[in-house]
Amino acid sequence: MAEPQRIVIVGGGLAGAGAAAALRERGYRGEVLLFGADAHRPYELPALSKGLLIGDAEEPDWVRGQNFYTEHDITLRLGTRVTRVELGGRLVLDASGGEHPYDRLLLATGSKPRSLPVRGADLAGIHTLRTLDDALALRAAFAKAERVVIIGSGWIGSEAAAAARKHGAEVTVVGMESTPLESVLGAEVGAVFRDLHAEQGVHWRLGTSVADFVGDDGAVTGVRLTDGSMLEADVVLIAVGAAPETGLAQAAGLELAEDGGVCVDALLRTASPDVYAAGDIASQFHPKYERRLRVEHWANAKNQGEHAAGNMLGDHESYRRAPYFFSDQYDLGCEYRGLADPGTDRLVVCGSLAEREFVACWMRENRVTAAMNVNVWEHGDALKHLVDTGAPVTDEQVRRGEFSAGSAG
Structure with missing residues (x-):
């Protein structure tokens, strides 16, 4: 496998930025072009729902230092949206009309928060949490809030509930499961987290979901549940999971898996020559589990980005790591x-x-x-x-x- 002259990475999160850094750390001397739609330099996501949202941190954990990209000759295009990938012509096109040829391409476009298709979902005061700006806006809202309603009893919802309580708000968490985190941990271990939050004053409304949001003068004032009850709220967080950002890959003609991700083999390669995918969007055939697996956690983005960098340089090694994640609540x-x-x-x-x-x-x-x-x-x-x-x-x-x-x- 000849060393490529130019590697383009689409996605300025942990997977993409980690891959760019790994290329240089392995001694790659060709061009590296990294596109990030976010205006901020690449950062890690865990602190957004933990220390930064609580107020214990003022910045996220940056993937690399401020000057790393310049010092290592990585062309970083922040706030730049890639609009098209032409697989046949080996081209990446950005929103400004720029055309960028590649010898190897890594897609690491991440995920976006899922919304709720109900009336009132566009009211002011309703938030999602994915980016640094989201976290800062939500932290400011928590600091002023009297009543917070969180839709979703998974990891993000649970961590955000802890943060909102730290800011002194009254908090209610709405979840469709009978126990928080039940689909991941089961009812017995999930009950540990339910009771932890209850001891901290969080109210649970489980086994129900949102019928609609109500508001006054364009701002949310309440959440109506499918059981007919109403919860007063001046801040709402929708934390019902994330969807992989696969629009670019799908439009290019890459195959998508049943889990919504981009199909890649054990080496993180797509079916298109010299095109790889890593992180949230990668639906990998995992040798350990002998099936496709798409993982959205921090460690997967970090490790897959670095692994893809090695394979783009000729390693030809399967990605075998088991999923890993961590959480801090109270x-x-x-x-x-x-x-x-x-x-x-x-x-x-x-x-x-x-x-x-x-x-x-x-x-x-x-x-x-x-x-x-x-x-x-x-x-x-x-x-x-x-x-x-x-x-x-x-x-x-x-x-x-x-x-x-x-x-x-």
Whole structure:
């Protein structure tokens, strides 16, 4: 594989910027052109719903320092929207009419928040959270709010609820599931987060959804639920998930998967020669799980961007990492590794759910499909090994905290 003379990256988030940095760190000397639609230099997303939204941080975690891109001869086009990719001509076209040829192309266009197709969704005071500007606007709104309603009981909704309470607002979270985070963690572990928030004064309205938003003089004043009840609100956050930004890829003729992402193989290559995808939009055939997998978490964007850079330079290596994410809510911190089906996998716990200090393992036969440590930090490497290797372990070993046992005994 000859070294390309010019690599174009579309997407200025962690995956795209991480790939650009990795190219230079590997000694690539050709041209690197990085397009970012955001006006800010590339930053990481986790702090937006954590420290920055709470007010503990004034800036996000930047992918690289202010001068990194200039010093490493990376052409960074901020606030620039790519409008078309011509696969046959190997061209990227931007909104200003510029044409940019490529030898290798990485698409890392990320996700956008899902909206609610109900009446009143365009009222002032209704927010979504995806960008730095979104986070700053929402933080300012929380600081002034009396009543906040959050639509969505997943990770973003839960973290935002903690932030809104820190700002002193009355908070209600609306979710369709009977327990928050149930689809990821199951009802038993999800109840830990439900009770944590309840102790902090959060009100839950679960098993229902939004019928419409009501307002006065163009601003939101309430949320009507499908059960007929009304919640007063001066600030609303819609946190019902994100959709991959695949419009550019689809218009170019790239294949999309059933999960909405761009189809890529184990090496993160699309079916089009020399075109790769990474991060939120990549629906990868994952060798570990032997099926397509699309992951929206921070670690996936970071690791896939760097991995794609290596393969664009000829590594030819499959991406095999298991999903990983972390969350901070009040005094609870947690890490999750792997991919469980909480509806069928067996839950085994070491520690105390009630005291919120535990390790939860989801088991399939005698192997760990996923592990989550909550306010327990010493077992990270051992849990990663169990998830990554499928090393056998018994339920009793898990309950005793023998995560490094490595065999079923």
